[in-house]
Amino acid sequence: MDIANLIRPDLAALEPYTPIVPFEALSARLGRPADQIIKLDANENPYGPSPRAVAALVRYPHYAIYPDPDQTPLRQAISQYIGQPVERILCGNGSDEIIDLLMRLFLSPGDAVVEAPPTFGMYSFNTGVVGGRVVQVPRDEHWRVDIEQVAEAVESSRAKLVFLPSPNNPDGSVLPRAAIEQLLQLPVILVIDEAYAEFSGHSVADLVGLAPNLVVLRTFSKWAGLAGLRIGYGLLPEAIIQHLWKIKPPYNINMAAVVAAIASLEDAEYLMGTVRKIVAERERVFAEIQRIDGLLPSPSQANFILMRVANGRAKELHQALEQQGILLRHYNKPGLRDCVRISIGTPAQNDTALAALRDWSAKEQLS
Ligand SMILES: Cc1ncc(COP(=O)(O)O)c(C=O)c1O
Structure with a gap:
């Protein structure tokens, strides 16, 4: 065989x-x-990590027990931190997992995802894994995104998802809020990846729920120093999150990550x-x-x-x-x-x- x-x-x-x-x-x-x-x-x-996170990891007594599939205490703590209701928060094994789940939820083979290279590699990687098609709108020499070209690419490819980090990896440029508001008018899910938001002070997390098609990704890997524990989250409107819950592996985030993330928020x-x-x-x-x-x-x-x-x-x-x-x-x-x-x-x-x-x-x- x-x-x-x-x-x-x-x-x-x-x-x-x-x-x-x-x-x-x-x-x-x-x-x-x-x-x-x-x-x-x-x-x-x-x-x-914060010393309080390390101490909490040592103290926690129940690593033999499976984690809470609903992620309730961590989502409550994130809700306090980010100012969004618990119902719009879903945690992943790094924000990478939320990227993967979004691809699985929206893409059938051949469906298009728009990205603006140079950018974070996981968008094209995960698109490929589910048999999707990556449509690229390259940035200019100052790494700026051409909003008109993104709009054209969305229209001509009938893209389902647009992935734009702000700040962008690898150059660190922020996508202006006005540009994001313009992109939200397009008939597509706009995913703003804010893995580095704490270093920039810019965020559109407050727009989640107001715009029906906005998803914001955040992580504990960078500002909270927990990259090795793999813990991130998405802020998503109800119409999307209810379906993500169905396809999320029940125990996707481990208890060590939960304990450390909650202690990090307490020590923000x-x-x-x-x-x-x-x-x-x-x-x-x-x-x-x-x-x-x-x-x-x-x-x-x-x-x-x-x-x-x-x-x-x-x-x-x-x-x-x-x-x-x-x-x-x-x-x-x-x-x-x-x-x-x-x-x-x-x-x-x-x-x-x-x-x-x-x-x-x-x-x-x-x-
Ligand atoms: C733009 C961007 N998004 C997401 C991630 C991944 O974050 P996580 O560690 O939460 O999976 C990175 C990591 O380098 C990144 O640069």
Whole structure:
């Protein structure tokens, strides 16, 4: 029997998603202990979880019991935090899971999803998994979204979903509220992915429920430092959420994530203090990169900065820093080939990374 013949042909042909290399594997490859690696490649929070979240994880006594499929205490805590009723909140195994569930709910094979690259890779990945079709409306050189072109793409492809992050990953630009309000007039579900909203201070979470076609995604991975626990949520109008409940795996979020997320919300003031530190560092790092010859950073409202490498040697830059134990993200994609993205670390980590960038620029004789 040939198993390959049994695999769905569209999935057999699907490009695998390229995730970042696991920390331990990198540590072995670079021959450096993990604590000597400066990991600025995945927009993680350098301050980690709130100490109260860690204490709550240790204290919680019922890990042998399945989690609550209705996610009630966490949804209540999120409701307080975000100012939306519990009925519009659904938690996922990372906001990635909400993206996946939305695709499963709306797309039949061949249905279109509009995205504006360069952008977060999971939209096209998950569209492919359910046999959908990705329609791309590329951003301009300042990473701006052309609203008219999105409208045309929605109309001509009869798209069911539009995915736009704000701030966008990988450049950190925010989609103006007026543009979102314009897009909400289109006959399509508009998903605004606010994974980095806490770093920008901009959100359209308040519009969920007022507009029938708006979904907002949020996560605890970035501002609350819980990326490894996988916990995110969607804010959705009743007409959508009632169906998502039906297709959600009953125990999709684990109890450790629930405990840590609730404790994080109780300690939001502390966590927002770390967010402010990261934002201050982002501004400092941006100004410093601007002073380095041959590096052209994009203004960002998230916890990372994208920069173009003027001589096109972004891959070499990435490798040179990796050899020193400093990890950045390099993209091997059209539109981003000469770019690297740096996540904002602690001041000390940023200083080390900036020194390595200055060094590289000097060696490449970019001045
Ligand atoms: C725009 C965007 N959305 C969602 C996510 C994923 O978040 P989560 O960890 O909650 O799945 C990321 C992670 O990098 C992201 O950049």
